Amino acid sequence: MTKSIIAGAVGLAAISAITFGAGVAQAKDSITIAVPSFLTGGAAGPFGIPAMNGAKMVADAINKGALPAPYNTKGFGGAVASIIELDEGGGGTKQVAEYRNLVEKRNVDAVVGYISSGNCQALAPVVEELKQFTIFATCGTPRIFEEAPRKYLFRTMGHATADNVAAAMYVKEKFPNLSSYTGINQNYAWGQDSWRDFDLTMKQIMPGATASDKFQFPKVFVGQYGSEISALSLDKAELVHSSFWGGDLESFIFQSSARGLFKNKIGVMTVGGTAAYRLGKKLPNGLIIGARGPYGILVKDRDTPLNKWFIETYKNIYGIYPSGPAYQYGQAILAAKIAYDKAGSDATDEQLADALRGITFESFSTTIEMSLGGGHQAVTENGYGVTKYDDENGENVVTDVKFYPGSCVMPPEGVESVQWINGGMKGAKC
C-alpha cells in the first residue's frame, strides 16, 4: 500500500513537472537584438553610422531605465538587450544569408534595422518563412506590405509614397505656378519608386505642370554627375526632384553647387535632411529638403520631453545633432521595447508580433500609428522645409517647415500606393 502511494506520488510529481515545465517559461534576464545597418560603403557615414548610433543610444538607455516617461522602465520586458551590430553592405543575397545565420545559428531574439529598400524587399519573405520577429527601421519601398500580408515583420516609419506625395504637396503650396519639373534619382527600386510617386502625384495635384522626358537615372553610388548636371541645366524644367541619399547625395550637392544648378532651379531633395548637419555652409540655401518623415533637422525645435532627451543625449555622445536615420533606428528599438514590455521578455515571436500589431505609440519626435499592412506598417506625418545657413550660429536651419498628417500622404488600408495616387488620392485627410 505504502509502495503504491509513493509510486502514485512520484508519478503525479513527474506529470506535474512535465506539464508545468512545458507550460510556464522562465522570464529572460537578457535578450539579443541584431541591428543591421550600413557600416561600410558610401552609405555608412551619412546614413548607416548615425542609424546605428541611434539604435545603440536608445537600447543603452532602455537597459538602464534612462528613457523619459512613459518608457522609463528598465529593459525590454525587464530583460537587458545586447546589440549585435551587423554591416548591411554586400547586397540582398548576402543579407538573406546573414539573416538566416542570425536566426538559425545565432538564435537572436529580434532583428531591428535595414536601410536599403533592395535588402528589405529580399528579406521580407525570408522573415515570414523563418517566423522571426523583425522590425524594418528605415527602408522605404511601399511594396513590402502591399505585395503580401506579413505576420512577423513590421516597419515603424512611413514609406516612400509619403515622402513624395508630401514633396509634391509642398511644391504645390510654395510654387503654385510651377510649369515643369524633372528629376535625378538612383537607378534602382528606391530611386525609381520615388520618382514614380512624385511624378504621379504632380500629375494629380498640379496637372498644369509637365514632366520633362529627360529625367535622369544614374547608377547608384557612381559619384560622378557632370553630364547629368549639364543635362538638368539645359532642361527647361523649373524644378529638380531627387531622392539621392548617402555619399551620392553629398557628391551631387558638391558638384551641382559648384555649377550653380540650384541658382536657376528649385531643388527638392526628399532625403536632403541627412546632409544638412554634415555639409554646413556647403549646402545651398533655398533647397527644399525632407527627412523621410518628422525627423532630424525638421524637428530640431520640437519641444517634447522625448525629443529633447533624444537630441541632447545624441549630441552629448556623438557631438552632432541626430539626423533622420538616428531617429528612425531609435524609434524601431523603442517599438521593440514596447512589444517586449507588453508580451514579456520570454514572449514567443507570435506574442511579440501580436503585441506590436496595430498599436499607436509616441516616439521621440512623432506619433506612430501601426495602421497599414494589417497593423504592420507605420503611418506618420511627413514634412518639408527650406534650407538656410544661420551665420550667427554657424549651422544650417530649415524655414517654412510644414508637416502633412499621415492620413494625408499615405494610402488607406488595403489600397496600393500607385492605385491610390492614380485614383486621385481618395480618402486623404489633409
Next chain:
Amino acid sequence: METFLTILLDGLQFSSYLFIVSAGLTIIFGVMKILNVCHGSFYAWGAYTAAFFIGKFSDMGLPDALGFLIIIAAAIVVGVVLGLIIEQGILKHMYHRDEVLIVLATFGLFLVLEDIILIAFGTDPYFAYQPMALLESVEMGGVIRDVYGLTLIGVATFVAVGCWLLLNKTKWGVILKAVIFDREMGISMGINVPFVYTLTFIGGAILGGLGGAYIAPTISVAPGLGTEVIVLSFAVVVVGGMGSIAGAAIGSLIIGLLRALAVHELPQVELFVVFAVMAIVLVFRPEGLFAPAKPRKI
C-alpha cells in the same frame, strides 16, 4: 549647337577621368601582364590621402591653393609607398605563377586595402572641396561649368602626352617596349627586368592615385570608392585593348562621349551604354581596338 558643345565637354571631361584611372591599369598589364584588381585601391587611397590633407591644411588656415600640391603629392606618395610594398612584398614572388593566381592575389589585396582604409580613415566621408571652390565657374554653351572639372581634360592630356613621349622618345621607352615585346629577350640583352617591373608598377599606381586625388575635391570621399572605378577602368581597357595606352585613350573617349550623349538624349540607356560598347567590341574584336601586336615565337 549649345547641346552639342555641352555633350562634347561632358564627354571629354568624363573621358579624361576614365583615361587617368585606366592608363595606370593598362600600363601595368602591358608591361607585367598583370590584371591588377587592386588598382581601384590606389584610386581610393589617392582620394582619401588628398581629402584628408586638404581638409587638415584648410583647418590650419593655410591657402586653399596648396590643395593642388597636395593632390600631386598624394598621388606620388600613395603610388610609391603602396606600389613598392605590393610589388616587392607580394607580386615579385608570384611572377612565375599562373596569371589567374596573380589576379586572385590582387583581388585579395584590394579587399585588404579597402579594410585598411576603414581602419585608417573611419567610415565618415571626407570633404575636400577647397581646390574646386578656388577655381569658381564659367558659362560655356549656356551651361555653368566648374573650371576645376575642365582642368581634368588638361591633366588627362598631360598624362597622355607624357606617356607617349616616355614610350617613343626616351631610352626608357625603348626598354619598356623591349620588355613588353619579349621579356626573355630583354633579359638576354641585359635589361634589369625586375627593376623595370618595379618602376612600372609604381608608375601605374601613381596614375591610379592621381585619378583618386584629383577627383577627391568633387565628391564625398567615402568607403567603397575604389569598387566602382575598377569596373569602369576594366571596361575602358577591354574596349581599347589590354596594354595599349592609345587604346585606353580611345576607349575612354568612346565610352565617355557615348555616355554623355546617352545622358543628354536618352537617359534611360545611360547605365547600359558603357557595357554595351564593351560587349560589341568583345564580339567583333575580342583583343580590343588597339591591342599591341603579339610576336609569334618559334
